[in-house]
Amino acid sequence: MRKFFLSLILVISFTSFAFAKSELNQEDRAYFPAVIMYHDIRTEPLNYFDVLVNDFCAQLDWLKANDYETLSLEDFAAYIRNNKPFPEKSVLITFDDGYNGIYNYAFPELKKRDMKATFFITASVIDKLEGKYPHVTTQELQEIASDKNFSIGSHTMTHSNLMKMTHEEKIYELRESKRILEHITGREVLAMAYPEGNYDKAVIESVKESGYEIAFAVQDRGLLDERACYSIPRIYAGMELIQDNHALFKEYVKNYKSMPPEAFKERWQPIKQY
Numbered sequence: 711m712r713k714f715f716l717s718l719i720l721v722i723s724f725t726s727f728a729f730a731k732s733e734l735n736q737e738d739r740a741y742f743p744a745v746i747m748y749h750d751i752r753t754e755p756l757n758y759f760d761v762l763v764n765d766f767c768a769q770l771d772w773l774k775a776n777d778y779e780t781l782s783l784e785d786f787a788a789y790i791r792n793n794k795p796f797p798e799k800s801v802l803i804t805f806d807d808g809y810n811g812i813y814n815y816a817f818p819e820l821k822k823r824d825m826k827a828t829f830f831i832t833a834s835v836i837d838k839l840e841g842k843y844p845h846v847t848t849q850e851l852q853e854i855a856s857d858k859n860f861s862i863g864s865h866t867m868t869h870s871n872l873m874k875m876t877h878e879e880k881i882y883e884l885r886e887s888k889r890i891l892e893h894i895t896g897r898e899v900l901a902m903a904y905p906e907g908n909y910d911k912a913v914i915e916s917v918k919e920s921g922y923e924i925a926f927a928v929q930d931r932g933l934l935d936e937r938a939c940y941s942i943p944r945i946y947a948g949m950e951l952i953q954d955n956h957a958l959f960k961e962y963v964k965n966y967k968s969m970p971p972e973a974f975k976e977r978w979q980p981i982k983q984y
């Protein structure tokens with residue numbers, strides 16, 4: 711009997727904790743417009759996070775047809791800095807890692823439609839062209855960054871788990887990547903994205919200390935900083951979201967503010983499922 715009550719108490723406290731946490735997240739997230747996360751844009755998919763050029767174009771066209779305004783990273787940061795409400799139908803389009811599909815396909819297709827985007831680049835892989843996932847070159851990054859509709863953010867130096875690092879290691883990953891990317895682009899790097907979405911309070915402190923104004927996550931891990939601008943979850947725009955004429959993509963963009971935290975799961979399914 712005693713055991714039963716103990717487990718009952720545990721269940722109740724867990725449920726109320728989970729409920730309070732998700733309420734807090736949603737309320738806080740309601741301030742932000744939908745943030746979309748892509749990785750590579752390709753003509754042939756190799757991985758769960760690849761999006762085919764045609765599907766990517768269909769998503770951009772849907773955003774346009776439904777009157778979504780794309781924000782630049784600078785626009786996005788300014789709304790937060792000035793404590794202003796975002797336009798009701800706005801989105802931030804982001805890309806992680808720095809694969810060369812962002813230069814070959816994403817950049818021209820966005821440009822054609824006069825849409826804005828942000829690219830989070832892992833500094834140590836710039837100019838690495840070998841393998842199935844060649845990366846962007848220094849010159850390509852310079853060309854992208856010369857257009858004010860496009861911004862470059864940091865995805866650290868080595869794409870390692872920041873949560874497992876000492877304070878010094880974290881600071882090196884964050885400051886050195888910022889310095890390199892600012893040197894290449896000639897522009898300030900305002901934001902970073904956590905490799906594989908790994909962050910905690912100590913990581914956030916290092917990000918702040920390294921001079922970043924905002925930081926992007928993947929999963930919704932709850933409110934770990936005062937204004938949540940260092941823990942912004944993103945919609946994982948992998949292959950799962952293109953099924954049924956992009957049904958999930960559309961739903962997530964429309965309902966970003968009210969989605970439960972579970973919706974921001976990592977989508978690491980193997981390619982054969984698709």
Ligand SMILES: [Zn+2]
Binds near residue numbers: 806865869905906
């Ligand atoms: Zn990444």
